Amino acid sequence: MSTLQQLLREIDAKQKRINKQRPLEQTKIKNLKDYFKVGLTYASNALEGSSLTEIETKVVLEDGIAVGGKSLKDHLDAIGHGRAFDWMWELAKGVAISEEDVKKMHVLCFQPSEGEQAGEYRHVNVVITGSQHNDRLPSHEEVPALMNAWAVGLPEKRKNRHPVQYAAQLHQEFIVIHPFADGNGRVARLLLNHALISQGYPPVIISPVFKHEYIQALEQSHTKPENFTAYIAEQALQAQRxxxxxxxIE
Structure with missing residues (x-):
């Protein structure tokens, strides 16, 4: 049995324990949503360089208070990601995700800080710092057709894969296309969690402490996508724990 198969078996066993507790009370669902919103917003933005701590992120999102000594950009990124999380959470009441949903997620993340770029596919070619696979990134002219094909193909992939495998593949393929000039990582992690939450799994929050491992797994996914799937499966198992x-839960 492969490492991935073993991880998926453990995930399935824990998911059965989780599902036995459902349905949850509405108050508990709201508390969980608020908890995950702060955690994911903090971690996802910290992976991209935000200096806000988790407590500071909570203060910005829940109390609307500015944190002294922290940049306007960090505040706007927290508020934007919080809006995008709310949208993703509502969207996760169904399993489908469309190309327009992805664009709206990007708009919510980055307006007004990114102005007219929010929700628009990139108009330039990009280079990912530190990557050995920039030659694999599509040109900006290719992005619209690739994103359309990616979105159209999601239902079939969702039907034929384990939910965690599907979530990892969705994230990985989105990053390879790199459709936006900025913000691809944050949108990819929201899409990953939409795929998980919509099928009853707890959200995955990748700690900035493990940024190197996460980036390394993504880098390896260009030639060995199964490595990234195994990495996400490990994260999903930890999220369940x-x-x-x-x-x-007993």
Whole structure:
């Protein structure tokens, strides 16, 4: 049995324990949403260089208070990601995701800080710093057709793959296309979590402490996509463990 197959078996076993506790009370669902919103917003923005701590992110999102000594950009990024998380959470009441949903997610993340670029596919070719696979990135002229094909193909992939495999593949393929000039990582992690939450799995929050491992897994995915799938499966399993502890599930 491969490492990935073993991880998926463990995930399936834990998911059965989680599903036995459902349906949850509405108050508990709201509390979980608020908890994950702060955690994912903090972690996803920190992976991209934000200096806000998790507590500071909570203050910005829940209390609307500016944090002294922190940049306007960090504040706007937190507020924008919080809006995009709310949209993603509502969208996750169904499993489908469309190309327009992706564009709206990007708009919510980055307006007004990115102005007219928000929700628009890139008009320039890009280079990812530190990557050995920039030759694999499509030109900006190719992006619209690739994104259309990516979105059209999602239902078939969702039907034929384990939910965690599907979520990892969705994230990985989106990053390879790199459709936006900026913000691809944050949108990719929101899409990853839409795929998981919509099928009953706890959200995956990739800690900035493990940024190197995450970036390395993404880099390897250009030639060995199964490595990234295994990495996401490990993260999903840890998310389940945290969820079980959080809700004190026996």
């Amino acid at each position: 945290d969820y079980i502890r959080l809700l004190r």
